[in-house]
Amino acid sequence: MRVAFAGKGGSGKTTLSSLFIRHLAGQGLPVVAIDADINQHLAEALGAGQDPPALGAHLTQIKDYLRGTNPRISSAAAMVKTTPPGRGSRLLRTGGDDPIHGLAVSTPCGARLMATGPFSDDDIGVACYHSKTGAVELYLNHLIDFPGEYVVVDCTAGAESFASGLFTRFDLTFLIAEPTRKSLGVYRQWASYAADYHVPLAVIGNKTQGQEDVAFLRDHAGGNLLTCFGHIRTLRAMEQGRPFSLDDTGPQAGAALALLQQAVDAQVKDWETFTRQATEFHLKNARAWANAATGQDLTAQVDPEFIMDTQLANSATA
Numbered sequence: 001m002r003v004a005f006a007g008k009g010g011s012g013k014t015t016l017s018s019l020f021i022r023h024l025a026g027q028g029l030p031v032v033a034i035d036a037d038i039n040q041h042l043a044e045a046l047g048a049g050q051d052p053p054a055l056g057a058h059l060t061q062i063k064d065y066l067r068g069t070n071p072r073i074s075s076a077a078a079m080v081k082t083t084p085p086g087r088g089s090r091l092l093r094t095g096g097d098d099p100i101h102g103l104a105v106s107t108p109c110g111a112r113l114m115a116t117g118p119f120s121d122d123d124i125g126v127a128c129y130h131s132k133t134g135a136v137e138l139y140l141n142h143l144i145d146f147p148g149e150y151v152v153v154d155c156t157a158g159a160e161s162f163a164s165g166l167f168t169r170f171d172l173t174f175l176i177a178e179p180t181r182k183s184l185g186v187y188r189q190w191a192s193y194a195a196d197y198h199v200p201l202a203v204i205g206n207k208t209q210g211q212e213d214v215a216f217l218r219d220h221a222g223g224n225l226l227t228c229f230g231h232i233r234t235l236r237a238m239e240q241g242r243p244f245s246l247d248d249t250g251p252q253a254g255a256a257l258a259l260l261q262q263a264v265d266a267q268v269k270d271w272e273t274f275t276r277q278a279t280e281f282h283l284k285n286a287r288a289w290a291n292a293a294t295g296q297d298l299t300a301q302v303d304p305e306f307i308m309d310t311q312l313a314n315s316a317t318a
Contacts, residue, residue, distance in 0.1 A: 001145060001147065001149065001150055001151070001171045001172070001264050001265070001267060001269075002140060002143075002145065002150075002151045002153070002169060002170045002171050002172075003020070003150065003151065003152045003153065003170060003171065003172055003173075003174065003264055004153050004155050004161070004167075004170040004172075004173040004174065005017035005020075005152070005153070005154050005155060005173075005174050005176060006155040006157075006161065006173055006174070006175055006176070006186075006190060007157070007175050007176035007177060007183065007186055007187070008157060008176075008177075008178070008182060008183045008185075008186040009039075009157035010157075011157075011176040011177060011178050011183050011186075011206060011207075012176050012178070012206040012207060012229075013037070013154055013155065013157070013176050014035075014037065014041045014042055014045050014154050015045060015235060015238075015239075016174075016176055016204060016206060016229065017033075017042065017045075017152055017153075017154045018033075018042060018045035018046050018154075018238075019246065019249065019253070019257060020152060020257060020260055020261075021033045021046060021107075021109065021111050021152050022046070022109045022111075022246045023246060023254075023257040023258075023260075023261065024111070024150050024152070024261065025107075025109040025110040025111040026109060026110075026246060028110070029148060029149070029150060030094055030095050030148075030149050030150065031095075031110070031111040031112070031150045031151075031152060032094055032095050032101070032104065032111070032112050032113075032114065032150070032151045032152070033046065033107070033111045033112070033113045033114070033151075033152050033153075033154070034113075034114045034115065034116070034136055034139075034151065034152070034153045034154070035052075035113070035114070035115040035116065035154050036115075036116045036133050036136045036153050036154060036155050036156060037116075037154050037155065037156045037157065038156050038157075039157075040115055040116075040117070042113065042115065042154050043105075043107075043113060043115065044241070045238060045239075046107040046108070046109060046111065046113060047107060047108045047109070047238075047241075047244070048105055048106075048107045048108075048113055049105075050105055051105075051115065052103060052104055052105040052113050052114050052115045053103045053115075053117075054115060054116065054117020055100075055103060055114060055115065055116050055117060055135035055136065055139075056116050056117045056134075056135055057117055058103060058135075059134065059135050060076050060077075061099065062099075062100055062135055062138060062139070063076035063079040063083075063138065064076045065090055065098070065099050065100060066079070066085070066089060066090050066092075066100075066138060066142050067079060067083075067088075067089060067090075068088050068089050068090040069088040070085070070086050070087065070088035070089045070303075071088060072086050072088075072300060072301045072302075072303060073086075073089075073301055074296070077294065078294050078296055078298065078301075079138070080134070080282075080285060080286075080290045080293075080294070080298065081133075081134030081135075081137045081138060081164055081285075082137065082141075082164055082165055082278070082281050082282040082285045082286075082290075083138065083141070083282060083298070083301055084141055084275070084278040084279055084282050084301070084302060084303075084306075085141060085142045085303075085306065085308065086301070086302070086303030086306045087303055087305070087306055089142060090142065091142050091143070091144050091308075091312055091313075092139065092142050092143045092144065093143075093144060093145075093313065094143065094145045094146075094149040094150070094151060095112050095149075100114075100139060101114075109246075111152075114139075116133055116135060116136060133156065133160075133161075133164075133166060134164070136153065136166065137164055137165065137166045137169060140166075140169040140170075141169065141278055144308065144309075144310060144312055144313045146310060146313075147265065147269075150264070153170070157186075159186065159189050159190060159193060162193050164281060164285065165277060165278060165280075165281030165282070165285075167190075167193070167194060167197070167199060168197050168199055168274075168277045168278075168281070169274075170199070170200075171200065171264065171267040171269065172200045172201075172202060172263060172264050172267050173190070173194075173199060173200065173201050173202070174201075174202055174203075174204050174226075174260065175187045175190055175191075175201055175202070175203045175204070175224075176204050176206050177203050177204070177205055177206065177217060177221065178205075178206055178207050179205065179207070179208055179209075179213035179214075179216045179217050184217070184220045184221065187203055187220075187221060187224075188220075191224070197277065198273070200267060201224060202224060202225075202226040202263055203217070203221040203224045203225045203226060204226055204227060204228070204229065204256075204260070205217040205221075205225060205227070205228030205229065206228070206229050207229070207230070207231065208228045208229070208230050209230065209231065213228075214228050226259060226260070226263055227256040227259045227260070228256070229253060229256055230252065232249050232250070232253055234248040234249060234250075235249070269310075271307060271308050271309040271310070272307060274308055275306070275307045275308045278308075279302050282298070282299075282301065282302060283299055283302065285298075286298035286299045286301075287299070
C-alpha cells in the first residue's frame with residue numbers, strides 16, 4: 001500500500017509520517033520510507049545514521065534500469081517523470097534487491113529510507129523541485145505492492161504534487177491539518193484538485209489542544225477527519241536527536257496510529273484505474289511539454305495492452 005503525508009508547511013507531516021513508519025516497522029512489516037519534501041528531515045526523524053543517496057542525482061541510472069527492454073522507450077533521455085511501464089519494463093517489488101532500492105539506507109526501526117535529495121548548487125536558479133520528485137513518480141509507476149507492504153512518502157508542502165500525476169499514485173493520502181484556517185485551506189485545495197480523480201483522502205488533525213480544536217477541524221473537514229494528535233511532549237527528544245521510542249508517545253498516540261493503519265489497510269487496490277491515470281497524465285505531459293523537450297513523440301510510449309497488477313509480480317526483475 002502506498003501512503004502519502006501532505007499538508008501545509010510546518011503542519012507536522014514529517015513528524016507524523018515518521019511515527020507512522022515506526023508504527024508499521026515495529027510490527028515487522030516491510031516499509032519503504034521516501035522523503036520527497038524539499039526540506040529533507042525524515043532521516044533525522046527516523047534516527048537514521050546517514051542521509052540516503054539522492055534519487056534525483058541518480059535519475060539517469062534509475063530510468064535506464066526501469067526501461068529495461070521496453071521497445072517503446074528509446075533511451076533514458078526519452079523517459080520523463082510520467083513515463084508509464086509497458087512490456088519489457090523492469091517492475092519493482094517493495095524493498096526489493098534492485099539498484100533503486102539499493103539507494104536506500106536502513107533505519108533503527110527497520111524501515112528502508114530513500115530520499116529525492118535537496119537542491120544542489122547546480123540546481124539553484126535553474127531547476128524546479130519537480131526534477132527531483134520525478135524519480136518518486138517513476139518509482140511508484142513501476143512498483144507492484146501487496147497488502148501488508150508499505151511505501152510511505154513525506155510529500156513536499158502545499159499542493160506541489162499536482163504538478164504531475166504524483167497525487168494519483170497513492171492508495172491513501174493523509175492531509176495533516178492544524179486547527180487553523182491556513183492549514184485547512186491547503187486541505188480544501190487538495191480536496192478540490194483531487195475530486196475529479198477519485199483520490200482517497202483522510203484528514204489528520206495535529207497539534208490540537210482540546211475539544212474546541214477538534215470541533216473546529218470537524219466543522220471544516222467533516223467526515224474526512226480521521227483522528228487527531230495532541231501535544232506529545234516526548235517528541236522533543238526525537239527532534240533533538242536524543243533517545244526516543246514510539247512507546248514514549250503514550251496510548252492516545254498509539255491508538256491514533258492504529259487508526260491510520262486500519263484506514264490504509266481498508267483501501268482496495270484498483271490497478272486498472274492506476275494504469276489508466278498513469279496513461280492520462282503521461283499523454284497530457286507529452287503534449288504539453290515533453291514532446292518538445294525530448295524531440296520525440298512520447299505518446300508512443302504508452303503500451304495499450306499493458307495493465308499493472310499483482311499478476312506481474314513474478315516478472316519483476318531483481
